[in-house]
Amino acid sequence: xxxETRKLTLEDYNDLKESMEQAYDTLGGQIWSKQTIAKLxxxxxxxxxxxxxxxxxVACSLSIIVDYDEYGDKHxxxxxxxxxxxxxxxxxxxxxxGIEIFVSPEYRGLRLGRxxxxxxxxxxxxxxxxxxxxxxxIPGYHEHADTLxxxxxxxxxxxxxxxxxxLTFQLSNxxxxxxxxxNYLPGDHESKExxxxxxxxxxxYQGVDAxxxxxxxxxxxxxxxxxxxxxxMESFYEQVEFFxxxxxxxxxxxxxxxxxxxxxxxxxxxxxxEMEAMRKLAELxxxxxxxxxxxxVSYNVNIISGSMPILEDNKLYxxxxxxxxxxxxxxxxxxxITPNEQKYYxxxxxxxxxxxxxxxxxxxxxxxxxxxxxxxxxxxxDQGMQILFVPFLTDTQNGYTRVRRCAQARAIENECYVAIAxxxxxxxxxxxxxxQFAQSAVFTPSDFxxxxxxxxxxxxxxxxxxxxxxxxxxxxxxxxxxxxVRILKDRRNDLYEVKLLK
Numbered sequence: 001x002x003x004e005t006r007k008l009t010l011e012d013y014n015d016l017k018e019s020m021e022q023a024y025d026t027l028g029g030q031i032w033s034k035q036t037i038a039k040l041x042x043x044x045x046x047x048x049x050x051x052x053x054x055x056x057x058v059a060c061s062l063s064i065i066v067d068y069d070e071y072g073d074k075h076x077x078x079x080x081x082x083x084x085x086x087x088x089x090x091x092x093x094x095x096x097x098g099i100e101i102f103v104s105p106e107y108r109g110l111r112l113g114r115x116x117x118x119x120x121x122x123x124x125x126x127x128x129x130x131x132x133x134x135x136x137x138i139p140g141y142h143e144h145a146d147t148l149x150x151x152x153x154x155x156x157x158x159x160x161x162x163x164x165x166x167l168t169f170q171l172s173n174x175x176x177x178x179x180x181x182x183n184y185l186p187g188d189h190e191s192k193e194x195x196x197x198x199x200x201x202x203x204x205y206q207g208v209d210a211x212x213x214x215x216x217x218x219x220x221x222x223x224x225x226x227x228x229x230x231x232x233m234e235s236f237y238e239q240v241e242f243f244x245x246x247x248x249x250x251x252x253x254x255x256x257x258x259x260x261x262x263x264x265x266x267x268x269x270x271x272x273x274e275m276e277a278m279r280k281l282a283e284l285x286x287x288x289x290x291x292x293x294x295x296x297v298s299y300n301v302n303i304i305s306g307s308m309p310i311l312e313d314n315k316l317y318x319x320x321x322x323x324x325x326x327x328x329x330x331x332x333x334x335x336x337i338t339p340n341e342q343k344y345y346x347x348x349x350x351x352x353x354x355x356x357x358x359x360x361x362x363x364x365x366x367x368x369x370x371x372x373x374x375x376x377x378x379x380x381x382d383q384g385m386q387i388l389f390v391p392f393l394t395d396t397q398n399g400y401t402r403v404r405r406c407a408q409a410r411a412i413e414n415e416c417y418v419a420i421a422x423x424x425x426x427x428x429x430x431x432x433x434x435x436q437f438a439q440s441a442v443f444t445p446s447d448f449x450x451x452x453x454x455x456x457x458x459x460x461x462x463x464x465x466x467x468x469x470x471x472x473x474x475x476x477x478x479x480x481x482x483x484x485v486r487i488l489k490d491r492r493n494d495l496y497e498v499k500l501l502k
Contacts, residue, residue, distance in 0.1 A: 003115075006049070019058050043089050131199050136198045241295055258306050262306070372403070374409070388416055394436065410443075420443075
């Protein structure tokens, strides 16, 4: 499955029409005509967004820009759209007005509506508009209209005493109800022709003559995973989903789990030699990756899946998976295998090194021991890496210190951010996994734009928790060109080089 949020085009109309028909009848039973969509695309192409799943448009949001003071809070849908002519669209206006949003019922379990709202917010910020305003239906109101006024119904939905499929979703996406409108959309019998005037305020709005927020801020969530035994696979998945849900609730772009975070599932095989037990664990990897990819899509967050064993051609590898929130999955295999992994599990190293393109820039992944070899991250840096993710597993503080110090060095020498996440606690019923030590963290280059100790944030040692951190990619551009030192630019390539041999 491939999920893409993009601008709508007129070539999408047949898919759009089918999805509209499946979603609901709009505007008194009539769907948007091709001529109307063409007009919107001509007036304001940036405001017409869609989501394509495997190249088929299944969700859409339509918008215009208005000078809101001209219409005020007592407007109707016909008024704000100029009786559907969109003559009210004003490129110099201050408000992004949502005129339509829908998701085909077949795809509603993927949380595509949330993606559309996030895309609208990004558009609002990039255009330096004051807010997003829309008239929202309250389709659950007809079931309570005999006993509750619209205001009472809305208050109960806000308090989560009642559930409304539209309003509940809007409130969970940071919109607030500004006013109750009467006769907003004639023919909306479920809402009794009432509507909520909802608003989202752009906190980065700089006024008419200023530019919007320029920084490209990426939010990273790190899971410091407590080793514990799980009675069933379902209980394991529940713990994974708990963290994905929690971190995505903070609108993180990435979440990373530690190396071998699934080794508690070795417990049923504890009577086997370590090598055989790890091969049995490898049989679960494909199922786990599929589940994590589902979480990435449904929670709209890119997930670095820690690492897990995989068996291929009778060889055992230590692999991690980058599960993109658009449905794509990519793999990285640990290059450098520790003596412990070789001795107890018979693992071998991978042979593919590349950066990954994501919707938040170029990232690299190294697994634990790999970060102690500076050549790998230098190759990544030459390929444009901005964030390096390092899932790790260390049993002693000595091992952790090696990973931490080397990760900090990689951040400085490659002018990038480095995020590390590890496991904590004890696992007494699994051979060779007795104790763990970790303090997850995000490291930065060392210059005036960054913390003086080059540590953006760090977790409490040996405590299960999550760490949510914002990193600014524009600061990396600044240090590349104007840093006190410019390590990447000042290399003596006339004397030495680091390059891939295969």
